[in-house]
Structures are given as structure tokens and as C-alpha cells.
Amino acid sequence: MSEQPRPTGAPAHQNVTFPSAGGTAHGYLALPPSGTGPGVIVIQEWWGLTDHVAQVADRLAAEGFVALAPDLYGGNVAHDPSEAYRMMRELPVARGVELLSGAVDHLLSLPEVTSATVGAVGFCMGGGFVLHLAAAEPRVSAAVPFYGVIQGELPDFSGLKARVLGHYGEQDHTIPPEDLAQLRTAIEEQSGTAPEFFLYPAGHAFYNDGGPSYEPESAARAWRRTVPFLRERLG
Structure with a gap:
């Protein structure tokens, strides 16, 4: 996964705490200008809860959503790909889903949230967790993996x-076409509902405007599809 290394010492973005998985979790919460709106979980890349992830939450808030980005690494942020890979591998999928389910609990408990269900948007590692969370959590009604x-x-x-609703890069070597086809088949056959996948002339992490693989036109098109999808599903 070729994403730009994080600068040394970059802190995780945290402004809220909430109970999750038998302990106290941290995250970044962004509220819309109106103060209320449907809830969306934003799930981090393998780097951690970085500037980019917080900015995605802010962008969703500007579109009218209450966005919560839970910190799956407990305040740690990776500074290079090898550290990011290690931190990702040290987070078991079941543990990550447990932490994210706690974030769903917290988001739906907020008086500012107007929806009965939540959306989930995630990137890279977080895109994979979007699918794991949606498979395990019936309170997720809209799942948007970016190159999950x-x-x-x-x-x-x-x-x-x-x-x-999935967004993938045609030049993304981390997600081969056969893997995407297998994913599409599994979702459709097991759930009875076909996913909608879009391919873009881009590589991995094409939405991350702080990284070397950023592709602005593809990123803008993916965002223009994501926001109406979340509004339709969440009300």
C-alpha cells in the first residue's frame, strides 16, 4: 500500500471519549453547521487517526452529517509504511469490529444524531473494516469502502x-480484479443485494489529498457519489 509516510511526531486527532469494548475509546467528532444530522462512522487508514481522516469527518459534517472517527490505535500514529503495516497486523479484525460497534453505540446515543442507523465510510484498512462492520452490525445501513x-x-x-457503494482504483495493485470480483459475488450471493462498485483511473489511496497517489478528479467523482448515497440511506 503506497501511501505517503506520516511526519514524525504527528499526533492522533482526538476530541471525544466514549465507552467501547469494555474500556474507554477515543475519537474525533465533527458536527454539522445545523448541529444535528444523520450519523456516519469514519474509519481510518492504516496510518491511524490522522489529519486526513479528521478532514474527511469535517467534510461530512459540512454536508450535514454527524461524523465520528474512532481511534483504533489508541492514540498511536504510524510514521512509515513498515510501522503502519505492523500496527495494522497487531489489530485483530474481531477486536477492530468490537471497537467500531462501540462507536456505533456512542454515535446513535448522541442527541445530535437524527438517524436510526449509521453510515460507515473507510479507507484502505478502514475500507476493509467498513465491510466487516456492516456484515456484523445491522445498525449500519450504508457502507462505503474506499479501496478497502x-x-x-x-x-x-x-x-x-x-x-x-465501493470505490476502487484500476491501477491499485493491492486489490486485484479477481479479488474484487470475489467480493462482489460473496456480497450478492450471501446477502441477496448486489453491491455497487465504481472503478477509477487511479491507484491506491487516490482520495488522500495529502499523499502521492492523490487523483483529484477521481476523488471528486467518488465524493459526489458518496454524499447522495449516504443521504438516501440515512434520511
């Missing part, structure tokens, strides 16, 4: 309630 990398086996999608 699934660790290990595909989840069981038989309980999936969410509609899936």
Missing part, C-alpha cells in the same frame, strides 16, 4: 443490512 483492503478471509455477509 480486507485482512484474512471475507466476512459472512448473510446478515448484511447495508447497501454497499
Whole structure:
């Protein structure tokens, strides 16, 4: 996964705490100008809860959503790809889903959230967690993986309630076409609902405007598809 290394000492963005997975979790919460709106979980890349992830939450808030980005690394941010890979591998999928389910609990408990379900938007590692979370959590009604990398086996999608809108780069060597085809087939056969996948003339991490693979036109098109999708599913 070729993404720009994080600068040494870059802190994780945190401004809220909430109970999750038997402990106290941290995250970044962004509220819309109106003060209320549907809830969306934003799931980090393998770097951690970085500037980029917080900015995505802010962009969603500007579109009218209450956006919560939970910190899956407990305040740690990777500074180079090898450290990011290690931190990603040290987070078991089941543990990540447990932490994210706690974030769903917290988001839906907020008086500012007007929706009965939430959306989930994630990038790279976080895109994979979007699919794992949606497969396990019926309160997720809109799942939007950006170049989602699934660790290990595909989840069981038989309980999936969410509609899936995925964004992938045609030049992304981390997600081969056969893997995407397998994912599409698994979701459709197990859930009875076909996902909607879009391919862009871009590589991995094309939405990250702080990285070397940023592709502005593809990023803008993906965003223009994402926002109406979330509004339609969340109300």
C-alpha cells in the first residue's frame, strides 16, 4: 500500500471519549453547521487517526452529517509504511469490529444524531473494516469502502443490512480484479443485494489529498457519489 509516510511526531486527532469494548475509546467528532444530522462512522487508514481522516469527518459534517472517527490505535500514529503495516497486523479484525460497534453505540446515543442507523465510510484498512462492520452490525445501513483492503478471509455477509457503494482504483495493485470480483459475488450471493462498485483511473489511496497517489478528479467523482448515497440511506 503506497501511501505517503506520516511526519514524525504527528499526533492522533482526538476530541471525544466514549465507552467501547469494555474500556474507554477515543475519537474525533465533527458536527454539522445545523448541529444535528444523520450519523456516519469514519474509519481510518492504516496510518491511524490522522489529519486526513479528521478532514474527511469535517467534510461530512459540512454536508450535514454527524461524523465520528474512532481511534483504533489508541492514540498511536504510524510514521512509515513498515510501522503502519505492523500496527495494522497487531489489530485483530474481531477486536477492530468490537471497537467500531462501540462507536456505533456512542454515535446513535448522541442527541445530535437524527438517524436510526449509521453510515460507515473507510479507507484502505478502514475500507476493509467498513465491510466487516456492516456484515456484523445491522445498525449500519450504508457502507462505503474506499479501496478497502480486507485482512484474512471475507466476512459472512448473510446478515448484511447495508447497501454497499465501493470505490476502487484500476491501477491499485493491492486489490486485484479477481479479488474484487470475489467480493462482489460473496456480497450478492450471501446477502441477496448486489453491491455497487465504481472503478477509477487511479491507484491506491487516490482520495488522500495529502499523499502521492492523490487523483483529484477521481476523488471528486467518488465524493459526489458518496454524499447522495449516504443521504438516501440515512434520511
